[in-house]
Amino acid sequence: MSGMSPKITVELLRKLRQVMKGSKYVAEPIQAYIIPSGDAHQSEYIAPCDCRREFICGFNGSAGTAIVTEQHAAMWTDGRYFLQASQQMDNNWTLMKMGLKETLSQEDWLISVLPENSKVGVDPWIIAADQWKTLAKALSSAGHSLVAVQQNLIDAIWEDRPARPSTQLSALGLKYTGLRWQDKVMQLRAKMAERKISWFVVTALDEVAWLFNLRGSDIEYNPVFFAYAIIGMNSIRLFLDEKRTADPVVRDHLVLTEPSKAELHVECLPYQRVHDELQAVCSTLGPKDKVWICDKASCALTQAIPKMHRAPIPYTPLCLAKAVKNPTEIQGMRMAHVSSHMHTPPHIPKGTVTEISAADRAEELRSQQKDFVGLSFPTISSVGPNGAIIHYRPLPETNRTLSLTELYLIDSGAQYRDGTTDVTRTMHFGTPTDYEKECFTYVLKGHIAVSAAVFPNGTKGHLLDSFARAALWDSGLDYLHGTGHGVGCFLNVHEGPCGISYKTFADEPLEAGMILSDEPGYYEDGSFGIRLENVVLVVPTKPKYNYRNRGSLTFEPITLVPIQLKMIRSELLTQKERDWLNDYHRKCQEIIGAELERQGRKEALDWLIRETQPIM
């Protein structure tokens, strides 16, 4: 990964513009080339071989799209990354700040800079079908055209591009999954039958992993592996690197070794064959046959299905099934969180603890726990002004020392075989200023407002987002990121189809068993960052009344880590908020305390008891 000094891109841009004009890769010269941040599975976290947007512009955040024209180079990202992107890109690049009113959309920007009748190229495997459609329409209405460039032009100029990984796979038993893959396939087919769907193309890596109860490590932090699947009513085709099919663990788990019921027989095919095989499947379809594919799947794969057979969906039945955790998964997530919280914050610093050493220590302590697999995302360990870089990760050249005078923010999480964790705490080791405490307290009020919210069954998560902001808004403050995301169970730390955000998207109604994060924050550029994040479980609740028998839901925190008392201006809390905090701390003390005691971690237990005293 590159650092915080800008990447020099003059030469790369020259080369890219050359291949955009040349005839080697494009039939006709293209006047613009789009480099989205994803891979062919529209993953958020990607393997090094897929870090094309970072390669061309230097910005290595998880979200961003670069566009290069003959004259310009621009990169769009959201509020989490404004600061980081501006530091990582050289002045050949213009940072396009998404979410600000004055920022042009990609299509409007293209229309404003392109000469008449321009061709805009993009790799059809990297762009999602719905984005292709919107973009193609906007461009064509302005007299331009969007062109699928089969050979990726970044790959064409990327001399030492890494190979696509193919790591060892592991199979998860019933103890972890609660459901055999065969049963998941049958449940999926029941949903297909209900909607009269003949085939379903699985393109998201976490959906393939969840469906087959398999895990890999092809992508750092995400226990997934490069694969596609095509599921029919009597057929299962799994596309993955051939050498994986030879692995006895995989062969046993998928029952490749012995004859099984034809409808549950898994046919393993090479990863690269998916496009041709999907075309072959489609050539056998009757006139009424429909194929489900996520509208966020790649344009290339989507267009392999003839339009009359295509049934695009905003999220797949697997995505929804995966989001609603079963009792085994919920229990696993609880256990993983207990494991994940077996550590105290760094000792009161004597000038020897840095962002990096504190992050390393947290990782080391986590790795000592049962079923630890790895981190679930790069630890954000940030002191003072670094805390204002929302998705900061410490690097040697930016590494600050923890001190008695600056706020410390740590956002970290891990993968365990039974679950995935994600927690953020902000703390001060000396005496925080009144202003820091005031901001922290507003963030806490927002956190509690979401966590303690009672809402009717069927409510969509985005309706809860303003609860997290109300206290900040009242004082003229805000934060430029969503409030919560779905969390996978030993899967991706960010998953759909639910979330809590002011950005309204096709989010499904919340239901009991879903697991999300609750993480409001406040960031002051150049000074500090504050974020308070728990993972929370959607649970039924019974308030006083029950309007139209709809039933009500609320959240139960699964994360059990003290919220630093010295940061709280108690007089700004309502009694209800103080009660919530005291209840929460009591639960931390009970559950984490018992485990610390079992593990004989006396010092940590003393700290825990100190940090969970009730406030008045």
Add this chain to the structure above:
Amino acid sequence: MSGMSPKITVELLRKLRQVMKGSKYVAEPIQAYIIPSGDAHQSEYIAPCDCRREFICGFNGSAGTAIVTEQHAAMWTDGRYFLQASQQMDNNWTLMKMGLKETLSQEDWLISVLPENSKVGVDPWIIAADQWKTLAKALSSAGHSLVAVQQNLIDAIWEDRPARPSTQLSALGLKYTGLRWQDKVMQLRAKMAERKISWFVVTALDEVAWLFNLRGSDIEYNPVFFAYAIIGMNSIRLFLDEKRTADPVVRDHLVLTEPSKAELHVECLPYQRVHDELQAVCSTLGPKDKVWICDKASCALTQAIPKMHRAPIPYTPLCLAKAVKNPTEIQGMRMAHVSSHMHTPPHIPKGTVTEISAADRAEELRSQQKDFVGLSFPTISSVGPNGAIIHYRPLPETNRTLSLTELYLIDSGAQYRDGTTDVTRTMHFGTPTDYEKECFTYVLKGHIAVSAAVFPNGTKGHLLDSFARAALWDSGLDYLHGTGHGVGCFLNVHEGPCGISYKTFADEPLEAGMILSDEPGYYEDGSFGIRLENVVLVVPTKPKYNYRNRGSLTFEPITLVPIQLKMIRSELLTQKERDWLNDYHRKCQEIIGAELERQGRKEALDWLIRETQPIM
């Protein structure tokens, strides 16, 4: 208007099914016919000649779509109307409750009941272009097709259908509008130039009325008139009933009588000519010319624009310009609200005051005020269980007497030449139950939460909706309607493009000068209804901090009517809520009190002073 006993529809349905099969109006038999509730301008309130959905099924609420197939008849409406619709329709009809999880969408229902390869007919003038598109796509993906039936099939069987009205128009001077129509046209053209748009088709009646500073009374409660306009950079075409063009008031106002600058010359053409004229305009377009039309405009008019020239927009620049009131309009709205509030609630009833007489009295008192034009919507005056019918209007057969034992809800408003009003109050003339007071207090908490909310510039209204519900949700209660709608200035009482609702639509960010309603409620079927509605103005505010210099907004109530103190359980309010209420009541006393004094209404003044005492 029909009453609350169901309309007998056997014979009408038989006739409709006959014309659906016959060859007189349709080239081939259709298996389903859709009857939306709107007119050719997608108006919410419609003229009697356009009440086709009511004619066929009996339900006379403002929103609903009927669909008739060979075997079935179903009608979709939202939570405001579930009770009313079930009472007004006979058992040939199935009520489809929108917003409930188990309710099929129109397309899914059609797909579930239709035989293969069915044709579904609809009048292309009544269905909006965006709805046509969605529906056509869904139907065709299931093997059916959507067919434009040029002759409306309801009109074909409607023997005594009323004529389209053509009322006297009046011109509004600068004193009321703050801006000449010529200046509005020039501002519109500047926006067209900015987006490289050559023509703009004005289809919404309130947009035509606002643009030309003209008002009519073709539709009850809405001071609009049937017209279209096509605006080019050098041309203004106004389509309206020819006899209106002869009216000297109109001729003077539009400067038809003397030669004017060519670019501001208004060419008046017959109403019916709009389609052919639009086609004629389009036939002269260059390859890059674009025509703006709202995506909610009729399918017929939208398709008159060749696709390559069509630039559909979710709301028009006029819609947005109209929503942000200028200082003259704001002042007018304030004055209209003072006029509208010159009355007290009915005297403590002696059994002689009914829903109808109370509504009539409120109307009479309003009509005595300066600049009164008429009501802005049918008064909802409802006692006890009638209050639970959200858009109830009293009829002789449902008329209840106000009493000392039941809650009374009145939602009323009027049109004045300087503004439009809309206010709801719920009150009790005896001793309310604790439960009624509890529910009222939750509704009040929600009302205050929205009214007192501070939020950043650029916030969309739908993000505020949950604030209105939080207190109800906490106790397991809710209401099945949005929280607020835009309010026109001597125009429609419901207008876009902003609102406060859990339904997310293409709402524009709130900005200072917009005027909306804030009206949470609670309804208990068979018992009572509670709603508290103020009209509120979006105003800038300066909280303690100013994050990223974005600035903050809040609301200022323009409605100044006491909120009944005896309904409030003060102990359920926070100090901040009590302060808001006391401040609000102080303002009511000051402003309305001064006017009551000026008008010598001693009794009303005494009542006002009593009802606006501070609470502790």
